[in-house]
Amino acid sequence: MSLLIASLSFYLVVAATVVGAVIAVAARNIFHNVLGLALSLIGVAGLFLYLNSPFVALMQILIYVGAITIAICFAIMLSQPLYLPAPPRNPLKIQGAAFGAGLVFIFLGLLTRQTLWTPAAERVNDWSITTIGHYLLNQYVVIFELISLLLLVAMLGAIVTARGGRGSA
Amino acid sequence: MATTVQSVSIFGMIAGLIGVMALVAVNALFLIWMERKVSAHMQLRPGPMEVGWHGAIQTIADALKLLGKELITPREVDRPVYLAAPIVIFLPVLVSFLVIPFSQNLIIRDMNVGVLLILSFAALTVLAILMAGWASNNKYAVFGAIRSVAQNVAYEIPLLITLMSVILMVGSFRLTDIVAAQSRVWFILVQPVAFILYIICATAETNRAPFDLPEAESELVAGFHTEYSGMRFALFFLAEYTNMFIVAALATIFFLGGWRGPFLPGVIWFLIKVYAIIFLIMWFRWTFPRVRFDQLITLSWKILIPLSLANLIITAFVLKLV
Structure with missing residues (x-):
């Protein structure tokens, strides 16, 4: 019974991820694209939950669905109005995007084949908050700081871009 | 043994869900009444008084009214x-x-x-x-x-x-x-x-x-x-x-x-x-x-x-x- 529920919810989560990703790419209304992205990200959070890391799953929802999606919505509000007819699709761009995505897919596929996976039962370290905290502040502290530097640069860039205001543009 | 533990947890989840649903409904009914009463007394009014004791089941009447209302979907949405x-x-x-x-x-x-x-x-x-x-x-x-x-x-x-x-x-x-x-x-x-x-x-x-x-x-x-x-x-x-x-x-x-x-x-x-x-x-x-x-x-x-x-x-x- 519970095994059935578990596999059902797994396929539900996978379906949410894939369907959301398709909407995010294929829909013509840009607001629908964002909602598709949100659905896909919630699906990914479900996958993390399925991998027994609720902390990462919740962070996924808090940061990606709660913050990044909303930030994209703000960007949409600054873009051209939706009632104007959307420009036609450029086939060259579609091919380029498909090629790029295909390369990433092949790379990740090869990576998953190369990695030696340990089943959950044998895994010693649980991906709880403590483990991630120790990793971030000991082993990967340089990377952690570099990422925060990147965010700082992005923030400064946003301030510089926005400083002129609407009047001077 | 494992099955009993499993069934207990599923039973617990269902009981929890029912409890939460009941709490959400009762809490909302109570809070809307409370809001009306608090606002009324702060403005020296009695607030709802007709339905039930001091209007206690006024919100239930309102909820029934909302349930019976037509769901209008505007054309351009x-x-x-x-x-x-x-x-x-x-x-x-x-x-x-x-x-x-x-x-x-x-x-x-x-x-x-x-x-x-x-x-x-x-x-x-x-x-x-x-x-x-x-x-x-x-x-x-x-x-x-x-x-x-x-x-x-x-x-x-x-x-x-x-x-x-x-x-x-x-x-x-x-x-x-x-x-x-x-x-x-x-x-x-x-x-x-x-x-x-x-x-x-x-x-x-x-x-x-x-x-x-x-x-x-x-x-x-x-x-x-x-x-x-x-x-x-x-x-x-x-x-x-x-x-x-x-x-x-x-x-x-x-x-x-x-x-x-x-x-x-x-x-x-x-x-x-x-x-x-x-x-x-x-x-x-x-x-x-x-x-x-x-x-x-x-x-x-x-x-x-x-x-x-x-x-x-x-x-x-x-x-x-x-």
């Missing part, structure tokens, strides 16, 4: 998003109840990431408001949604940082650990600044007056839910009042010692504290005038965020020194 928005706003509210400890044992699932669960699902509410406003295809709705999102994004940051200073003291995200850490003294006495900051941010997060710009009746009709009628409107209302319960419950757990208290059982103490906080939030609504939008955003970015960061740093220093 973005249909799938318009229909999904009330569901999306209501689901995360239910999930939050999963981790709230009503007493020592009355908790559905004691997760070690309890606070984060509530906060991350609260973030979904913003998305739902945006969906409702945008899909309604109505300028008032879009304005309400934009205001709501700007406000929620601004006030989520000090809210998280403020709660973080308490979490730093306890060293755990688990809500029962936070209550257990207050066995000697409530955190409202240790962290008074954090409590005030939290109440301000919570009032703003639930879109309550004086921060009710997303649904300012005199400017925006009803804000993001202008185009919703009948039970769909009721779902937004239900979500709003349940959100009030959740932020008040978090305040109780973080600052008022949770279920702890003499003589009475834990659940009673918990509910007394929660409704006292809700009364405080209602009190704000009927005593403070609505702020202007630039004041609202300035308050968050220029006062609350620096204050909460300073509070966090001071907490960290004191913890390191002691």
Whole structure:
């Protein structure tokens, strides 16, 4: 019974991820694209939950669905109005995007084949908050700081871009 | 043996779900009545008096009326998003109840990431408001949604940082650990600044007056839910009042010692504290005038965020020194 529920919810989560990703790419209304992205990200959070890391799953929802999606919505509000007819699709761009995505897919596929996976039962370290905290502040502290530097640069860039205001543009 | 454990947990989940549904419904009915009574008495009126004792079942009559109303879908709306928005706003509210400890044992699932669960699902509410406003295809709705999102994004940051200073003291995200850490003294006495900051941010997060710009009746009709009628409107209302319960419950757990208290059982103490906080939030609504939008955003970015960061740093220093 519970095994059935578990596999059902797994396929539900996978379906949410894939369907959301398709909407995010294929829909013509840009607001629908964002909602598709949100659905896909919630699906990914479900996958993390399925991998027994609720902390990462919740962070996924808090940061990606709660913050990044909303930030994209703000960007949409600054873009051209939706009632104007959307420009036609450029086939060259579609091919380029498909090629790029295909390369990433092949790379990740090869990576998953190369990695030696340990089943959950044998895994010693649980991906709880403590483990991630120790990793971030000991082993990967340089990377952690570099990422925060990147965010700082992005923030400064946003301030510089926005400083002129609407009047001077 | 394994099967019995399994069945017990499934039974527990179902019982929990039914309990949460009942609590959400009863809480909303009670809070709407309470809001009417509180507002009435603050304006020297009696409020609803006709249906039941002092109008106690007035909201049930209103709910029945809403159930019987026609669901109007305007022609120009973005249909799938318009229909999904009330569901999306209501689901995360239910999930939050999963981790709230009503007493020592009355908790559905004691997760070690309890606070984060509530906060991350609260973030979904913003998305739902945006969906409702945008899909309604109505300028008032879009304005309400934009205001709501700007406000929620601004006030989520000090809210998280403020709660973080308490979490730093306890060293755990688990809500029962936070209550257990207050066995000697409530955190409202240790962290008074954090409590005030939290109440301000919570009032703003639930879109309550004086921060009710997303649904300012005199400017925006009803804000993001202008185009919703009948039970769909009721779902937004239900979500709003349940959100009030959740932020008040978090305040109780973080600052008022949770279920702890003499003589009475834990659940009673918990509910007394929660409704006292809700009364405080209602009190704000009927005593403070609505702020202007630039004041609202300035308050968050220029006062609350620096204050909460300073509070966090001071907490960290004191913890390191002691």
